Amino acid sequence: MVDIKNLNIEELKDFVKELGFEPYRAKQIAQWLYKKRIKSFDEMTNLSKKARELLSRKARIDILKTVKVEESSDGTRKYLFELPDGNRIESVFIPEKDWNTLCVSTQVGCPAGCKFCLTAKDGFTRNLTAAEIVDQYIHVQRDVGENRRISNVVFMGMGEPLLNFDNVKKAVEIMTHRDMLDLSTRKVTVSTVGVVPGIDRMAKEMNKVKLAVSLHATTDEQREKIVPMNRRWPIGEIMKALRRYPADNNRRIMIEYVMLKGVNDSLEDARRLVKLIKGIPVKVNLIPFNPYPGAPFSPTPREDIEKFQKVLWDHNIAAFIRDSRGQDISAACGMLRTKEKKSA
Ligand code: SF4
Structure with a gap:
């Protein structure tokens, strides 16, 4: 079949x-x-x-089964889907004033093991097929209705997309082909924790979509504690890959930086970040940490995030604080899946 x-x-x-x-x-x-x-x-x-x-x-045709949907007061809808083999994944619909974004998963669990991430706690089970990735879009679009068209897709849910390169690439082809989902390539973002061979492949085979890199730290010592994959691809290697990546001011690389109190959020970190990304066309997203029960980190206070942002601004770096959405539902990635497992 x-x-x-x-x-x-x-x-x-x-x-x-x-x-x-x-x-x-x-x-x-x-x-x-x-x-x-x-x-x-x-x-x-x-x-x-x-x-x-x-x-x-x-x-x-259809392979996903909807297990649960949670809706936040801000309109964010979080979906728990079951795959044919019984594994479960999450997707998140995020409505904005002028567009709607869907965050999709690419793996069941994740092998990257980031210490601030709930998904990582369950380890890695398997890659999703392209159909399982694309079906998240179809199911959510049917559910929210055609008058709320999903225009943007971010590959930032459960899993490390570049460790499932072939299926992610195929899903992107289906999402962006004019006879298929027909999304603009500029509105599709593939995120990675820094899989250098994947970034190099993306530069050759998938460079029309946006690249986002989850950096989260400014020294290897610090990064290894929160992103264990840094031992395999340290910051210096990632930066070299970004310098060879075909980006320009119209197609900038997104640098994702989760703000963890007392870990990576000092003004010295901000200044080190400036040095690391100097000369690379980037936008920086500062992400307030979404705590979950038992999380080993706490969120950086808003005023400290703003001070960090100001250092970047002072060096003419576009830096944004990403609003945390769905705070009154299972906001952290992997939280709905964990909750449903406990109550099953
Ligand atoms: S943050 Fe992303 S890459 Fe890191 S463990 Fe979680 S799902 Fe994987």
């Missing part, structure tokens, strides 16, 4: 050919799947009954 959302447009054309259909059927099928977001082949009314039956025997 083929998961039909695992196929990019070229693969869908090949699949259609194997079934003995005319080539133009691939575009028709893609439109049913990604524009009309139908749930069964029976709804593809411009295909003959025989063709629909053949498709139903050879392929399947």
